[in-house]
Amino acid sequence: MSDKNEVAGVVVVVGAGLMGTGIAHAFAASGFTTRLVDSNGQALDKALHGIHAILDGGVRLGKLALEAAEAAKARLSVHTVLTEGAAGASLLVETVSENLALKKAILAEAAPLLAEGALLATNTSALSVTEIAASVPHSERLIGMHFFNPVHKMKLVELVLGIATDEATVARSRSWVEAIGKTSILVNESPGLTTSRMSAMLGNEAMWMLQEGTASAEDIDTALRMGFNHPMGPLELGDLTGWDTRLSVLRYLHSTLGEKFRPCPLIIKMVAAGRHGRKTGHGVYQYDAAGQRVAGSGLKASNL
Ligand code: NAD
Numbered sequence: 001m002s003d004k005n006e007v008a009g010v011v012v013v014v015g016a017g018l019m020g021t022g023i024a025h026a027f028a029a030s031g032f033t034t035r036l037v038d039s040n041g042q043a044l045d046k047a048l049h050g051i052h053a054i055l056d057g058g059v060r061l062g063k064l065a066l067e068a069a070e071a072a073k074a075r076l077s078v079h080t081v082l083t084e085g086a087a088g089a090s091l092l093v094e095t096v097s098e099n100l101a102l103k104k105a106i107l108a109e110a111a112p113l114l115a116e117g118a119l120l121a122t123n124t125s126a127l128s129v130t131e132i133a134a135s136v137p138h139s140e141r142l143i144g145m146h147f148f149n150p151v152h153k154m155k156l157v158e159l160v161l162g163i164a165t166d167e168a169t170v171a172r173s174r175s176w177v178e179a180i181g182k183t184s185i186l187v188n189e190s191p192g193l194t195t196s197r198m199s200a201m202l203g204n205e206a207m208w209m210l211q212e213g214t215a216s217a218e219d220i221d222t223a224l225r226m227g228f229n230h231p232m233g234p235l236e237l238g239d240l241t242g243w244d245t246r247l248s249v250l251r252y253l254h255s256t257l258g259e260k261f262r263p264c265p266l267i268i269k270m271v272a273a274g275r276h277g278r279k280t281g282h283g284v285y286q287y288d289a290a291g292q293r294v295a296g297s298g299l300k301a302s303n304l
Contacts, residue, residue, distance in 0.1 A: 007176050009089065010035060011035070012034075013095060014092065014094050014096055015123075016043045016046070017038075019151065021046075024036040025054050027180060030181065033075050034077075035078075036078045037086070038078075038096075082109055083110075086113040088114070088115050090118050092120050094107055094123065103122060104132060104134075111137060112137075119172055119173065129161070133163075140168075140169060141166075142165065142169070146193060148195075156184075157184045158193050161187070161188050170186065191256040191257055197257070200253055202234045203241075204250055206234035207235070208266075210235065221235050235284040236284070239277035240278055242279055242283075243277055244276045246267060250263040270284075284299050285298055
């Protein structure tokens, strides 16, 4: 590639699940010829349907011209064969299931087929970018590109540096992220990066406060929404994410970053009771059959 920060050429997104759908939409809608690859044809059908729904929704809401939506659809193709999707691409975004061996195998197979000097990105949430990069010959051109769900609404992308990632790769990655209308931050490879680490800490601390009877669940959430302008309080967010997921993240951070991430006993108790949050109809709050929060249902200090 001539210009080191050039964002041009074909983009291949490997993995057409929840994240791959959003990522492929972002590139296609931003003017890039985009190939979406998945070994599962049904996942591709679902992803294509999802992308069309986002584009059609944009048209309906008057946010996107009909021609722009149709052009984005035309720029997108789907493939079950990796070698077909990867051939000659300038950027590969790997977003298959969170499995180290799988990610390494896909990158090793695709890397030789990409355009010369192509950038390789992995959307891993928690695996080591350094370890993933060891699977490709030019590990200096591999970076973590951590998107947020739902991709079409969330502006942030965490760029994650592996040990070998070079400065040119960072600069080019920033340009790609900017080209799809998102904002990048740079993070050294570390457990929980910035966002998961901060969110885990906040949710854990909110649970400690609830356990100690510092304030009611409703008031702790209101404090963060009204006092800090957070869109959601940490307890309602934990109910949405799922306390089982929260607990496994906390356990991982506790084992890697130490005592400050020790999971609050109340979280362990809630998970043991099956109160995982919205998905089980009961977390810190209770939810009715329609998924609506039951007023006044916040866990009280007296029933902890
Ligand atoms: P998902 O399960 O929805 O999708 C994964 C896709 O990978 C599936 O469609 C599957 O068929 C496909 N796949 C599996 N093996 C494959 C192969 N050999 N070749 C091609 N495709 C293959 O998962 P997801 O939630 O989209 O997550 C994908 C990645 O993004 C993971 O690394 C995850 O940690 C990361 N991530 C997830 C989120 C989130 O909120 N879900 C946020 C940021 C990052």
